[in-house]
Amino acid sequence: MRKNRVLLGGLALTLSVVLTACASANGKSSDSSSSSSTDKISLMQDTDLLSLDNSNYADLTMWNVLENSMEGLYRQDSSNKVAPGMAESVVKPTNNGKTYTFHLRPNAKWSNGDAVTATDFVKSWQRSVSAKSKSGYNYIFSGIKNADQISNGKMAPTQLGAKAVNAHTLQVNLEHPMPYFSKMMILPAFFPQDTKVVQKYGSKYGTNSNRVVSDGPFKVTGWTGTNDNWKLLRNPHYYDQKAVHLKEIDMQVVKDANTAHNLFAKGQLDDATISGVTAQGLQKNKDLRHVQKAGTYYVRLNNKAGKPFNNQKLRQAVSLAVDRNHLTKDVLADGSKPAYTYVAQGLATDPTTGKDFATEMTPTETHNVAKAKQLWSQGLKEANLKGTVNLTLVGDDDTVTKNVAQYLQGTLQQNLGNVKVNMQNLPTKTVSNKEAGGQFDFDQTLWLADFGDPENFFSILTKDNPQNYAHYEDPQFNAAMKDATTSNAANTGAYWKDMRTAQSRLNATMPVVPLYSMVESHLVNPKLKGIEYHPVGENDYTRAYLEK
Missing domain, CATH: 3.90.76.10 (Dipeptide-binding Protein; Domain 1)
Structure with missing residues (x-):
């Protein structure tokens, strides 16, 4: 699922917000026990609930509720x-x-x-x-x-x-x-x-x-179709009553990370999702929990004929020029981890090797500025590009995306030479239209897994997939994906060999440049236990409970 970057992106914060966040970075917080009883908890969603009909709507808030x-x-x-x-x-x-x-x-x-x-x-x-x-x-x-x-x-x-x-x-x-x-x-x-x-x-x-x-x-009650708070009350007809400990889950929409932090500090939220500057300032908070999600933030390079990144060496140069450790540690500074493969870490274990698929498929070389410069020079000659190459980097207009764009702009201009990166940070709908229309040289985006198999990532890069906005077309990649979903689908060994071939081709041809893995930052009531934070899928509170 292509999630909007704003789901994790911090909003523009005022100085008072920054100071508030930093003031609590020492690990101390006020009483974070939200509920007056042990049979209900209070949670947040960061966008409005717009429907409960899974046939006619799909976004993260609705799926969280469902x-x-x-x-x-x-x-x-x-x-x-x-x-x-x-x-x-x-x-x-x-x-x-x-x-x-x-x-x-x-x-x-x-x-x-x-x-x-x-x-x-x-x-x-x-x-x-x-x-x-x-x-x-x-x-x-x-x-x-x-x-x-x-x-x-x-x-x-x-x-x-x-x-x-x-x-x-x-x-x-x-x-x-x-x-x-x-x-x-x-x-x-x-x-x-x-x-x-x-x-x-x-x-x-x-x-x-x-x-x-x-x-x-649970069953949803109190949602009118427009209000920003509702309840989940225990369903007395559910078949497994012994597994359910809570009687009530209160939900409210909280769109600002600093507001979420303040509500948590006041005991009005049992689990608050924070991001951006707020998350950066709370990395030492004793109630902070990083939740790894099977999602990869990456740069998609437009492979279409006539575009600079139709040249493979130019694409490879971009990947080697990026220092992902510096990006995650010093630019993001919110618990995010470097990503070196398109398929997210923690998505799936290769049953033929027993290893995490992304880990076993990590390229041997991930950052080499000297080689990046060499490839860039060779690629410019092959593509017959002379003088300064102007590239348009498209992304959402939230603060985190802008910060990453600024990092990419500086890094590529400094490490590659003969290139000028022009940032276009725009509203999400505008970005989506540009992506679908191929109106970009490269763009920032996220793919969050729908299910725990590499096929979910790879399928959108196949030749005829309508979401293949990068116009990527590699015969070996397409052949591996076709075999995986037809002749080799029932053969575990052959299937996973096809998956490894597909990722190997992406490592070599680099139509997308992985940047960092999706990590959610949660402030969690220490008394709240039994939450199932799934790498794939939504967080499950149905078996949660509050310690007395």
């Missing part, structure tokens, strides 16, 4: 492994890896008492894969039989390869084996919807908390 109120076929456990959710067990595919048969829990119910049925999954998926879906996530169903044709408006949603065999048996048929299919089932995009409730409210489904019901541990 993650803690709804449940799909599977959920993630505390070890980040796929575990049974609405399905009784994690199933193995049949039909050479192309058919999954899920048996739903017979005692699973919605918060209004309705039974959770296979039809609730089928109808929900049909709404979400439809060409009329407004979530932008119908592509995630690709690989399920007929999904692509449905998303393109060439087939009716009822032709999707998902059917209710009976009330509690769901069968899914794929067009080809998908080794990562089970991991995808934790996504809110695949959550069920109570068919009766959807039929009752139609286009108004999910527009407020009264027009939706939940099958997870």
Whole structure:
């Protein structure tokens, strides 16, 4: 998922804000026990809640709310492994890896008492894969039989390869084996919807908390569709009552990192997300917790013919000129870690080696200014570029993105020579339009994993992917990805060899330059335990509790 940079980017802060943040950097804070009782906690979201309909909307706030109120076929456990959710067990595919048969829990119910049925999954998926879906996530169903044709408006949603065999048996048929299919089932995009409730409210489904019901541990209440605070109350019909300790989760929108810090210090938040200057000033706070996410911030180089970065050596030079340790330690200074591969660290373990995929695929050479200068000079000659090369670097207009852009501007102009980097920091919507239109030489962006497999990263760089804004086209990379999703999909050894080949090609051809890994900075009430901070997916508070 391409997340807006502003989700982590610090907002422009006044001097008083900076002083407030630095004043608490000594590790001392006021009482951070938010709740007056041990059965409720207070959390924040940094953007408005705009919908609860996962078929027609998708952003981080909505998914955070759904993650803690709804449940799909599977959920993630505390070890980040796929575990049974609405399905009784994690199933193995049949039909050479192309058919999954899920048996739903017979005692699973919605918060209004309705039974959770296979039809609730089928109808929900049909709404979400439809060409009329407004979530932008119908592509995630690709690989399920007929999904692509449905998303393109060439087939009716009822032709999707998902059917209710009976009330509690769901069968899914794929067009080809998908080794990562089970991991995808934790996504809110695949959550069920109570068919009766959807039929009752139609286009108004999910527009407020009264027009939706939940099958997870909590149900959403008090959201009018426009207000900035709401509650998650315990769902008395949830099948696993023993696993749930809280009775209530209060949520409020807090868009400013310094405000979040102040609310935490006053005991009004049990978990506050901070960023930017505020995070920099609180790195020694005793309640600070860094949460590694499977996301990579990177620079995308426009490979299109006629653009300077159509030349491979110029792309390689940019990567070697960047000192990622200096960037993360001295420029960001917020706990971020260097990234050397497009695939994020912590995303997936290569089962054939037992190693973290990103770690095992780290290039042997990551920073070499002398070699960068040499490659830059050679590339300019090959591309027949003379004099000073003017490059446009596009990025969002938040403070952190601007700081990184300034670093890149100075580093490249100093280390490469014969280049002038012009920064364009613009509103997110404008940036998105420029990216889609190819109106950039290079741009700053983030890819946050939807599911725990390298394919989720690589797929958007394949030749025909609509999000391949860099116009990257490498025959070896495309061949590896095609084999991985067809002939080698059911062969673990061959599949992961294809994944390694794909990352090796990116390391060599450098269409994207990884900069740093996504890290969330949380101030957490020390009494709050049991939070499941997943590298992939949203943070799970459904099993959390407050120590007495």
